[in-house]
Amino acid sequence: MNKKSFYIAVFFFGIFFVSQVNYAQVDSGIKPDDDLGNNEDDFQELFYEGLKEKAIENYDKAAEAFLKCIEIDKSVAVVYFEMGKCYMKLKNFGAAEDALKEAVRLTPDNEWYLDELYGFYVSQNDYDRAIKAVKQLVKYHPDYKEDLASLYVQTQKYDKALEILDELDAEFGTSLSRDVMRNRIYEATGRKRDQIKNLEERVENNPEKESNYLALIFRYSENNEKDKAFETAKELLKINPNSQLVHLALYKFYLDDNDAEKAIESMKIVVKSNEIKPEAKLKVLTDFVKFVGEYPEYEEDLIQATAMVSDANNSKTVIELGQYYLAKNNKEKALEYFEAALKLEPNNFGVLRNVMLLYIDLKKFDLAKAKSNESLEKYPSQPLFYLINGVALNELNQPKKAVESLEMGLDFIIENPKMEVDFYHQLSRAYTLLNNTTKAKTFSEKAKQIEPQN
Structure with a gap:
């Protein structure tokens, strides 16, 4: 094993310190006839000394050891690499960049050296140089391609970023992280129509995927294209009759369409769903309460819906229902919900006040005395x-x-x-x-x- 290969192996296997007897495969019984043997021993000793000092975070001493290695042999890339990382820790950024660039120059196909140089440029907010570095890394792993798209976003090169995102989506399918980046671009550029077109193509190309429909429904609604949003929701329901999430949109469309029966059916599906978050259920129940306030003939449906709520520990929902029954002058029912809410939020001043005032109104004076004390x-x-x-x-x-x-x-x-x-x-x-x-x-x-x- 030659000297350069040996040090590269040491680096990749993470060996930071070994016994001096293993420094090199040299026959100690043979006396070298020039300085080469001594130089190899000195180089190896200094290299391991540098690694040891770096491991215990003595970065200045480590850098000194690596500099002495370079004085002996300027051609070993791993020494520049390790020295560059030490300079980064010492916040000597100019020297760090020079060392990392030299490591890359000596071994241009080494992914680790390139990655460190790329990370350095990102840490310095030098996005143009970071782009140059990451372009070299793209051939190693597609994740770097996503990094390149992110850098294009940072430098407001949105068309290039979208081009890369389209390529990645075509090759690997969509991903949440890329969608977040894509939406940032659409928001920054105001390209709502492009955003919708992209989602329409997704629905067309993958009609079985529920999330594509849901995203398109949301964007149509956001763009005040309610008819298209409603039609897309109904289309999803045809393709996937068991979809629960679609009812988060459908109930609202049905209400706007004065289709009370279907709206109530959708609301009930939402509140008993295990897939839908409590916050979303609260919004639906709030709308349900308002709806029943206008159309009291559906109060029994509201009672059934509240009984279906899978997350009984949602105090906001319980308080909302208490307020509803209070407005309806059903004080016994209102008190029942406010007492339940008080168990969930014992320090909620507004709920506490409502409970005690209802005790007075309902002539529960012993309870009023105890609770006020x-x-x-x-x-x-x-x-x-x-x-x-x-x-x-x-x-x-x-x-x-x-x-x-x-x-x-x-x-x-x-x-x-x-x-x-x-x-x-x-x-x-x-x-x-x-x-x-x-x-x-x-x-x-x-x-x-x-x-x-x-």
């Missing part, structure tokens, strides 16, 4: 919770405690005359229950003084 431990400066607590205590015929709670809560009211009036009314009632008519009248008068201003 618990809430005041978390929110000791929240006047609404003192008010709810006072109301509950009055209704439970505990006026003395009501007075304590209400008077404490008064101190936290800031520029809220309506709430202040409510406090005075409750204090008047508490003192009436305590047979203190003087104070009861005082607070009643205070309420009257404010009320005309509202």
Whole structure:
């Protein structure tokens, strides 16, 4: 094994340190008749020293060792390669580039050297030189071709980038990463028609692939071509009657088309699907709630749909349903959903407020008292919770405690005359229950003084 091959083998097999007895295949019993043997030994010692120092991150010492190797023999590419990486770590970028370029010059067909030089240019945002380097790498692996397309995007050479993406799609099929890049180009250039044409061709060339239809439906909709989007969705349903994702689009089209029965059918498919994410289901349920608000005759379908929701832990969905039933003045049902939401989000202030107010409205005063006491431990400066607590205590015929709670809560009211009036009314009632008519009248008068201003 000659010296150059030996060092290249060392590099590729990742050997960073070996015993000195293995430095070279030299017969120690034979004395060399010139300096060649000594030079080989010195070179190998320095090379391994450089690798050892590099392995323990002493990059300056490693670079010194590699420089001494070059003084002995300037023709070993791996030394420049290792030295270039050391200079990168030392942030001596000019020297790093020179060393890596020399490694590539000496061994122009070495993929690893080219890849390191390419990575160097990318790290320096030198995209033009990076393009030159990666063009040489394309012959080794198609992934480099995708890198080349990405660099063309970075340098706004969009036509060249699309040309490469088309070639890769034709050879290997589409991929998510390339589609992301393609969409970035279409967005940057405003080529919506080209984007749609590409998706139309995909549907035509691969009519069994659901994702092509879904992408085309989305782009048609985005481009306000709703009729084409609707027709594409119906076409997908013909080809794949079991598609669940298509109903994310279909329900909306059916609603716009005043086809309530089909819209509801699509909504039910969405909410019970295992393929569709909770966030998308929430959007559908929100639209379903609005729809039933306009057409209450379909309320039973909404109830069935909510029972089908596979992700019962989606608090947003539960809150939305609570708001729906609250708007319908179905307070018992609204409370049921808000209590469920509170279990999922115990620190949601809005839900907590709704639960306690519903307790008062539904005359569940024991629950209102308990929940407001618990809430005041978390929110000791929240006047609404003192008010709810006072109301509950009055209704439970505990006026003395009501007075304590209400008077404490008064101190936290800031520029809220309506709430202040409510406090005075409750204090008047508490003192009436305590047979203190003087104070009861005082607070009643205070309420009257404010009320005309509202």
